[in-house]
Amino acid sequence: LAIYHMETWINDGGKPVKHHLEVLWVRWLAPVRSHKSGMEHAHLPKVAFVEESDVDAFGFLDPAQAIQGVHLIPAFNMGHGTSSLQGGMSLACPEGELDDWEAYYVGIFVDRDMFMRYTHLGVG
16 A cells, blocks of 8 residues: 655664664455365465454555565456445545455466466476
C-alpha cells in the first residue's frame, strides 16, 4: 500500500542513536481454503485478501523480505469488489474505483520447461 522512510532513535541503554528505517505497509493475501489446487485437481492455487477484521490483515514489512515479483492472475469469474473490507473502500484505490479483484490465481510455473521439471513429467 505504501513505502515509509522513518528516522528513528534506538536506545539500548546507552546514548540514543539515530537510525534510518524503511518499511512497507502491506495488505496480506491468504490461500482460499475452499479451493482445491495442484496437479491432482488441475487448478492453480487461489489467494484472496485477508478479511479486514483479522488483526493481521495489514502489516509492516522490511523491504528486504518482500518477494520481488509474483504472477497473480485475477479470478475474473469472482469479479471486482471490496467484500474483505468492512468500510467498503481501499485506501490504495482512487475514490469510487473498485480496483481490487475478489481473488487471484497464483502462476506457479515460469514456462513449460519449469512446468515439466516440477511435475516430474519431463526428461532428465
